[in-house]
Amino acid sequence: MSEATEAPRLRSLTLVPHKAGLSAKDFKSDQEVRWCPGCGDYAILAAFQSFLPELEVPRENVVVISGIGCSSRLPYYVDSYGFHSIHGRAPAIATGLAASRPDLSVWVITGDGDALSIGGNHLIHSLRRNVNIKILLFNNRIYGLTKGQYSPTSEQGKVTKSTPYGSLDHPFNPVSLALGAEASFVARSVDSDRKHLQSVLRAAADHPGSAFIEIFQNCPIFNDDAFAPVKQPKAPGLIRLAHGEQVRFGPDGSMGLTYGPYGALTAVEAASVPESELVVHDATREDPSYAFALSRLDSGDFAHTPIGVFRSADRTPYDQAMAAQLEAAQAGGKGDLASLIAGNDTWEVS
C-alpha cells in the first residue's frame, strides 16, 4: 500500500521488537578502537554504527558476532550484545543464536581468512540454509592480525611472509562462491563509500534470511591499495548495480552490458548496441545464473568490478521455518513430561 504513512518495517526484522529514535552514538561502546591508523575498518565501523539506528530495533536486540582477525574486533566497539568468538566459527555460533531467537537482529563480522579460509564450511552452509544472519566480510585480501600472510582472496603469485616466492593458490571470488552455495542475498561494497555501503546494509536488513556482503577493505599495513583501481574518483571499471536500472558505467556512464555467446556478459559502448540489448539489472531473479555471470566480470584485475546487490531472492528463513515446525507441533498442546518418560509399554509391580 503506497499510501502507508510510516515506512514499513525492514522485512528481516518482522519478529524483532521495534524502537525508533536511536542514534549512532547509542551504538558506540566505551572501548577504545584499536586498529592501525588508516585502516579501512574504521570507516566500515562508522558506517555500520550510523546505520544501526535505521533498524529501529532496541539496542539489546542487536547482536554482533565475529570470529578472529583485525576485523573481528568490531563487536567490542558496538554497544549491544557482542560475541568475539573463535577463528572461522562465527557463522556457526550465529546460526544457533538466530535459529533459537527470531526476535534478534544478528550480524556477523568476519574477514577473508576468517570466513573463506578456516570458516569456509560454516559460511557456505549458513548461506544455503538461509539462516537469518547478515554476514559482513571485510575483504582486505590478506591476513592482517597475524601480520601479513596471503589469504584465499589474495591474487595468485602474491609475495607475503608465508610465500616469499609467490603464492600458488588461485583465489576465490567471494561473490561467485556465495552464489554457488545457494545464497539468497549477495552483495558487494567498499569501505570508503559510506553511502553505498549503507544502502547495501539496508537491503541486507530488508532481506529475509541470510545476507552475504563482501566489503573491499584497505589494509594500509600489509596490503595497501589492494583496491586502488576501484577507489579512484571515477573508477572506469567500477560498475554500480541498481535493481531495475540499466547497468551503466565508465566515462559518464557511456558503457553498458550485453550478453555475448554462452551467456557471458560483455562490456560495450552503450551507444553501439540497440537499447533493448543493454542489460537492465534484476537482483530478484530466482535463477542465480545471471548474478553469477555478473560476478565473473571481475576477473581479478578490476577491469570490471560490479558493486551493489547482485542477488536478492526470497526464500523462507531458517529460523522462521524452525519456529513454524514447533508451533505446528505444539498446536495440539505442549508435551507432557510424565507421559513422555512413561511411554506406552509400561507395567505395574505391586
Add this chain to the structure above:
Amino acid sequence: MSEATEAPRLRSLTLVPHKAGLSAKDFKSDQEVRWCPGCGDYAILAAFQSFLPELEVPRENVVVISGIGCSSRLPYYVDSYGFHSIHGRAPAIATGLAASRPDLSVWVITGDGDALSIGGNHLIHSLRRNVNIKILLFNNRIYGLTKGQYSPTSEQGKVTKSTPYGSLDHPFNPVSLALGAEASFVARSVDSDRKHLQSVLRAAADHPGSAFIEIFQNCPIFNDDAFAPVKQPKAPGLIRLAHGEQVRFGPDGSMGLTYGPYGALTAVEAASVPESELVVHDATREDPSYAFALSRLDSGDFAHTPIGVFRSADRTPYDQAMAAQLEAAQAGGKGDLASLIAGNDTWEVS
C-alpha cells in the same frame, strides 16, 4: 599430431611412470566387498576397477584416498595403495600427497556427507588450488553409514531419522558449488551407466589438476530410487553433454537448449528455433558462467538433469607449480646446511 601411432598419455599423468597391459583384476584386492545388496557402490567400484588399466600407470603409483562413509570403504577393494582416512578430510590428505608426489595418480572417494557436509571446506579449497587429485563424490543424497539421516544434497522437507518433521535445509547443487569454488573440471555421471561413467573418469584423468565428479548413486536401504527419474530407459529429463556437440535430449533428441533472458538456459523443441540458436556444448570455456547456467537446469525435480563434463578448463596444477618453484630455487644448486645455520651474523670466540 593426428597421425600419432600410439595414443598420447592422459595429460594429468605426464609425471607418472608408464605401464601398459594391466587388467581390471590387477586392481581387485582380496578384501570381501561389504555393501548392502543392490547398493550402487558395487557398480561404481566395478566401473572404476575396469577403468584403471586405461591409466597405464603401475599399480603401485595409483593411490585411492577416502573419508568415512559407505562409499569411503572403496579403497579396501582396490589393490593399490589406499588410505581410508577420517570423515571429510580426504581432500586435505590427498592434497599433501599429491603436492609432494607428482609421480602418483591420486583418487579421492567421498560421499555427499563426507565431501559436502563435514568436508566442505577442504573440497572447495582443493578445487580452487587445482591440486592434481580426482574426486569421485558418491551422491546418494543421504547418510548411509550412520543409517539414514538427511545430507546436504537431500531435498528440502525430507523425512529422515533426524528430521521426523521434514528437513529445513535448502540443498547444495554439487556442480554449482564446485563451479563457484573455481573448479577447473566438473562433471556428473550415474552409477548405473558404466559406459558414461568411464568416459567421465577418462576425461578427468586427462585433465591436468583437480577434477570433481558427482556420481548419482542409489542407496536401496535408506534412500531407494532417489534418482529413478534419470534412470528410466529413455529418461526425458536426462541431458547428455558432449563437448562440441549440440545439446539434444528428450524423445529421440527432439529437445535442445537456447538462451533465454538473463542468460538462463531454456529447454525448447529443437525444431521450433533456428539451428543457430541451439546451444552447442563447450566445456572448455574459461568463463564458468555457461557451465553454471547448465548446472541450474537441474532444479531438483530432475525435469532437466545434465550429465557429462560441464567444465574442463586448463589451469596449472598445484603440484606442478610447487615443483617448479623448487626447481627454480635449486637451479643455482641445493642449499648448504652448514652455511644456512651459520647465517651471516656470526662471531668467533677463542
Add this chain to the structure above:
Amino acid sequence: MTKQVQELDHVIIRFAGDSGDGMQLTGDRFTQETAVFGNDLSTLPNFPAEIRAPAGTLPGVSSFQLHFADHDILTPGDAPDVLVAMNPAALKANLKDLPRGADLIVNTDEFTKRNLSKVGYDKNPLEDGSLEAYSLHPVPLTSLTVKALEDLDLTRKDAERAKNMFALGLLSWLYGRPSEGTLNFLEQKFGKKPEIYKANVTAFQAGWNYGETTEDFSVRYEVKPAPIAPGRYRNITGNTALSYGLIAAGQLAKLPLFLGSYPITPASDVLHELAKHKKFGVRTFQAEDEISAVGSALGASFGGSLAITTTSGPGMALKAETVGLAVSVELPLIVVDVQRAGPSTGMPTKTEQADLLMAIYGRNGESPVPVVAAASPSDCFYAAIEAARIAVTYRTPVILLSDGYLANGSEPWQIPEISSLPDLSTQFAFTTAPNPADNGDGFQPFRRDPVTLARPWAVPGTPGLEHRIGGIEKADGIGSISYDPDNHDLMVRTRQAKIDGIAASIPPLQVEDPDGDAKVLVLGWGSTYGSIGAAVRRVRRTGQSVAQAHLRHLNPFPSNLGEVLHRYDKVLVPEINLGQLALLLRGKFLVDVISFNRVRGLPFRAAELAEAIEEVISHE
C-alpha cells in the same frame, strides 16, 4: 501332551542371525515380554559396523543377548544358556561363547553347502558330531514358517521374512512369556499392511505351537518374577533415557532446549529422539560438522537456551576448541560423549571408556570442565539432569560421558514421579544475578556469585545488560580484554576454583560394604557399574568381603573420595581403558590403586572381574 516344567532362577538367551534376519527386533520383543512378566533383566545388542555386510557372512552376523532372572541382576551375562542361530555364520561367530551343555537352536534350512562354505565349514557341523557338547535343537525354521503362511498371499521372500517371529513364538513358549505385548506391537507396526501383519502373527503362533507339539522340546522353563520394588516400570535404553533426561532438564530449568549435533555412532539416536519432541519446544539442528554443532549450541546458550551437543570420540576431539571458548566465556553447555572404541575411527559400534582424560584435559590452556558419567542405561536419565544442574548453576560447559554399551543396552526402569526431580529453575538467578539491576556501577559480566563463583548469564534482549564476551583473557569483573599478567593468573585460578567448588554441591561418595569389614575396595565409573556389581556379588557369595563404590562425578571428585580411598588396604579400579581414572586417583591422592583393564570393545565379564577381585583379596 503336557510338558514338564523346570524352574530356573535366571536364563541368558542370545539370538544370532544375519543382519537381515531381524534379530534386534526379536530381542527387543522378547525383552519387552520379559519385562512385563516381571523378571529383572539386562540386554546387550551387538551388531556390525557395516550397514549390511553380505548375507550369510561372519561380518554380517548380528546378535542380541538377554539376561533375565527371578532376582535383580546387573549385567547381560557372560555366557548364554541358549543360543538361537539362524544360519551357519551365526553359529560359527557365537559358538565359542557357548558353555558345554547349553541349548542350541539352529535354523537347519540355512545350513546349505553354499552357506556353510561361505563361513569356511567344509563339513556340516549339525551332522559331523562337532556339536555333541550341546543340547542341539535342529529346527527347519524357514520352511516351517513358509508352510505356516502358505494360505496367505505373500511372496516367498515376505513369508521367509517372518521366520524371526516363528523363532520368537517358539522361545516365548519355551520360557512362558506373555504375548499380548507382541501382538499389539505387530498391530501397530503392520496394521496398515494386513497381509504382513497376519503373516507375523501367524508365524509367531506357529512357533509357539511348534514348541507345544514337537517332541524335541520336552521341557519348558519357568523363571519366576523378580521381587522388584513396587511401582510403574518400563524398559529403556541409555540413549532414550539420556534424551528424556535432557528434555526433563529443560522443563525443570524452564529453559528452551537446543541441540546442535552431527550424526555419529553410537550417539545419533539422541539426535533422532530429541528431533521427535517439538511438542516440548525442543529445537534440533543437524549441523554440517561437529564444530558447527557445538558452535551453534554455544550460540543458543548465549541466547538463553539450555544448549546441548551430542557426539562420540572423534567428534569430541573436533569440539575441543569450541568447548575451550565456552570455558572462557563461562556459558552453560552440555557436551555429551557417547564413547566408542578408539583411537581414531576405532570400532564404532563397540564400547569403551577411553575418552575420560580427553574430556578432562583435551583443550589448550588451563581449561577446567566438570565431567559426569552415567552408570547404567536408565541412569543416563539422572546423569543428564545432573549435568544440566551443574551447567546452569555454575555457568560452565559440562561433559556427560555415556558409552556404546549404555547407549544401546536396556533395563527395566521404575518411572520416577516428576515431582521427585530437582527444580533446576531455582538453581540460578537468570540473567542479572549477581548484578542487582539497580547497582550503581553498571553491569559487570564477570562479577561473580560469591558462593558458586558463577558469572551472570545475561541474554540478548535484556535491556541494560548489553555486553561483549570473547575468548581473549578478560579483566576480572568488568570482563573487558586484559593482558595484565596478574589478572591472567587470577582468572586462571578463579576458573579452576569455580569448577573445584562444584564439589560442595555433590553428595559424598557412598561405599557399599555389607559385611563392614572389607579390606579391598572396588572403585569404578560409568558403564562398568553393572559388571562390577555382579562380580562383587560373586565374590561375596564365596564368603569374602569386598567393598564397592562408583563415581558419578569425575571432575571434580566428591570431597570425601580421598578419605574413602585411604580407608582400604587395596583399591581395585576396573576400567575399559588402560587406566585413566587410576592415573587421576594416583595423581590427586597418591594412592597406589590397582588397575584392571580389558580393552575389548565389550563390557567386562563378571567372571573375569570376580577373578581379579579375588586375586587382589588373596594377596592381602
Add this chain to the structure above:
Amino acid sequence: MTKQVQELDHVIIRFAGDSGDGMQLTGDRFTQETAVFGNDLSTLPNFPAEIRAPAGTLPGVSSFQLHFADHDILTPGDAPDVLVAMNPAALKANLKDLPRGADLIVNTDEFTKRNLSKVGYDKNPLEDGSLEAYSLHPVPLTSLTVKALEDLDLTRKDAERAKNMFALGLLSWLYGRPSEGTLNFLEQKFGKKPEIYKANVTAFQAGWNYGETTEDFSVRYEVKPAPIAPGRYRNITGNTALSYGLIAAGQLAKLPLFLGSYPITPASDVLHELAKHKKFGVRTFQAEDEISAVGSALGASFGGSLAITTTSGPGMALKAETVGLAVSVELPLIVVDVQRAGPSTGMPTKTEQADLLMAIYGRNGESPVPVVAAASPSDCFYAAIEAARIAVTYRTPVILLSDGYLANGSEPWQIPEISSLPDLSTQFAFTTAPNPADNGDGFQPFRRDPVTLARPWAVPGTPGLEHRIGGIEKADGIGSISYDPDNHDLMVRTRQAKIDGIAASIPPLQVEDPDGDAKVLVLGWGSTYGSIGAAVRRVRRTGQSVAQAHLRHLNPFPSNLGEVLHRYDKVLVPEINLGQLALLLRGKFLVDVISFNRVRGLPFRAAELAEAIEEVISHE
C-alpha cells in the same frame, strides 16, 4: 672531556616505546652488537597482540629487554637497570618493574599534554618529582634526531622515524658496544634508499656523540666479555632454531621436508622461515585451516616425506582428530605446538606451558603420542632433531612443545658442526623392513620391528608393497579391518608399548648437584630451564644446596626418572600452568612433588623462584 668508566658484571636494559617506534629492531641490533662483543646474553621481546594499537596508548606499548653479562646467564633478567622510555605510555607501562636507583632515559619531546593525558597523567612525571627515586636522563630524542638530519632532504616524519637509531647510538656509546654490525645492517636494509640509509647512520652517530659530549652522562659502563667456550657463535631465536632443526632433520634423514601449516601467533614464523628454503627442497603448504594443515602433512608422510605441522594451542586442539588417525595408521609426523597463554584465544603473544596434558591426552581412545619439549631458544634446534628421530624410528606422530618465550626470545648459540649431528637416515630401514622383500607370506603393513615395534613405512610407488591403511582397528600384522575383541586389546596395548619403549632410546635424566648433598630437587621442563637455573644459582650463592634437573622428554619419561625423584626429600616442580607435569609425576611415581605455579603469561622471575626454592629448603 673524557668520561669515567665503571665496570659492571651484568646489565639489564629495557627499550620501551610505541609499537611504531621500532623498539624490537633497536633491541635486536643492540643484542647483535652485544653478542659480537662477547657478552653472554638473553632477551625478552614483549609486544601487544594488536597489530598497531593507537599511537601513544598503553596497549600500544612495545618493549624489548636484554640481559647481558661477563658470565654466562640464563634469563632476560627480572628488573631492568636501565629503562629507555620513548613516550609517556612506555614510562607508565614499565615504571612498576623499575627498581629504585635505576637509570631512566626518557624522550622528553613526547611528554606533551596530549600524550600525557592519553595515559592518564594529569601532571608531567618528569616535573612533579615523582621520579626522584631514579637517576633520570631527560633527552629530547626526537628533536635532537630531526636536528641532526636537517641537511638531508627528508620529510619530518621520516626524520623522526630515525629517533630509535639515535637512542641505539646513545646506548651503544653508554655500554661501549661495537657498531660495525649495525652499520652493515643498515646498509643491507636501506642500501636501496640512500636518504633513509644516511638518516639512520647519521642518527646513530648523533646518538653516540650525544653521549660522548653531553654532561648528563658522566659515567660510561663496561661489561667485559664472558668466558664462553671457544667456537663460532651466532644469536638465534627459538622459532629460527626450530626451523633450522627441522631442515637439518630432513637432511640428516635424507627425506624431503613437507610442512602443512596455518598461520597462528606465535608459531607463524616457523612457516615463514621454512617457506624461504626451497633450495633445501622444503615444500611449505599454507592450508585453509589447521585440520587441513595436519591432514596434508599426514598425506605427505604417507608419501614418504618427513612431514611437519606447526601451530599454537587453539590450532592444536583442532588437530586432535587427525593426530589420532596418525597414531592409528602409525606414520611419522612432527606436530609442533608453540604454546601461548590460554584457555581459548587467551593472550596470543604471551607465553605459557599449559598445553602439556592436552598434548599427552587430548585425543579420543587410547592414543599415545611421544612428547618432546625445548628448553631454550637455541635448544629448539636439537629438540626438533630429536622429535624427528623418534618420529621416523618409531613411525609415530611426535608432539614438539615450544612456547611464546622461546619462539621470540634469543640467545647466543655455538654453531654445531654438521658432522656432530645424528645420522637419522640409519635410524630406520625405509619402506620394507621388517618385511624382507622376498619373505614368503606377502607384505604385512602391521608386522613390527621386534625391537622398536615400528611398522614398515611402505610408500606409494614401491612395487609389491601395495596395501590399505585406515583409522578403523586393524588386525595385528596383516592390518586388515578387525573387530575381534582380543585383537583390539592387543593392538591398544601394542601401540602403548611402542611409545613406552621409546624410553630405551632416551638418555637417562642428568641431575646437576654441584655440592652433591642436596635434599631438594627442582625439576622443570620446557622454557623454564633458564629461570630455574638462575634461581638455583641464587640459592646456591647463599650457601644452600639444591639439585636441578630438566626434562626434554615428557612422554615417555627417561627410565631413571622414578629413581631420581625418590632420591630427594623434596621435589619442587615449577611450571607456567597449574601443575600439569606435577600431576603426571604424582600419578606415575606416587611422589608428593611440590608445585610452584605462576600463570602470568611471562617467564618466571628468578627472584620469586629462588624464594620458592628457599621456602622448600627451609621446611626441610
